[in-house]
Amino acid sequence: MHRTKVKVVADALDANNTIARANREDFDRHGVAVVNLMSAPGAGKTRLLERALASLDGVRAGVLEGDVAGSFDADRLSLLHIPVVQLNTGAGFGGECHLDANMVRSAIPSLPLADLDLLVIENVGNLVCPAEFRVGEDARIMVCSVTEGEDKPLKYPLMFRACELVVINKIDLLPHLDIDLERLLSNLDAVHPGVRRMLVSARTGEGVDELAAWLAEVPGRVRAAA
């Protein structure tokens, strides 16, 4: 039984990866670099994007917003006057807890790829399944709020391993929390040694320039690797 279950899951992930490659070919053909942005619910992905994308000079950015229901984040990001497309995962039952390659594929016709250098895909808030499903991205960022505690890398190891950048957000709250930041960082090193990390506050803006610079460099890095 267990073996069968794993086999079925492996098949589903194979099928997902095939569609993810097709997405990536479409993005590459238009010269669009793609970042998959993941975190737990309420870690501050949207607010970080509001701040970071506003200061991306010379890079034409767009956002694909993934949510179970509603278009609250898409509405906020539209105020930046950039292309934003909403993808809802809530059809059929309680909702999908992640974006998969097929959902992203369904949104591609709505995206103005010819007018973009960078597409940020804001995933559904969840520390498990989004890490399992590639969607055709070039890079993955995960956002971890200091309010979530020191233990999250150890409890959700795949998420912290499956990314090129870990953004540790809400550092303005550190004086009001019991969290041991050094222990959070050493737990991160235990599951993903040496991964690039940034300490930021989307609220105060501290560290957001560094994130904006990282995002601005993604299209160049993707072109250089092609």
Next chain:
Amino acid sequence: MHRTKVKVVADALDANNTIARANREDFDRHGVAVVNLMSAPGAGKTRLLERALASLDGVRAGVLEGDVAGSFDADRLSLLHIPVVQLNTGAGFGGECHLDANMVRSAIPSLPLADLDLLVIENVGNLVCPAEFRVGEDARIMVCSVTEGEDKPLKYPLMFRACELVVINKIDLLPHLDIDLERLLSNLDAVHPGVRRMLVSARTGEGVDELAAWLAEVPGRVRAAA
């Protein structure tokens, strides 16, 4: 295609509900009331349990801990000298993002049901799938941290609808956040009108007595309903 997918999901949920009923019969036979405790990662479920279960006079409580990996929360709760059983969902691939009835069923032989009045099942941190899978519980609590923002009830409506009690945690941080608490509460009323709610801080202990009293009353309510 869409219809087929929904059919498969419906079958899986039917199978889950059948096993959940078997779990509930086992719990009922031993006179154990069961609470399914759900939240996003890092909302403070474990710290709330540390505080609330420590003050549960006259109720014999135990905990079934659900995590993708590790036994960090189980180790913490074991210090209360109550029965704690760890269930890891990480086997096979990146890990399951929720507990289902079959996983809970597999843990029942490890639980000292004859010695318990109340079993709290601490689910995997996730605001989507845990709400879709009954595990044999009598009541459901969801914990929402004020750090997660006002919009979570609207973005994850099933989770906020599928519970009898919403615990709004980390209220000690309110002076340091931009969140509008009244808007969070009105968003909650929009998706689950009139649901019982408590404002608490697991850190300072504020409001935890009210949660402990609610938990202490669950076994009596279950017996009265039987």
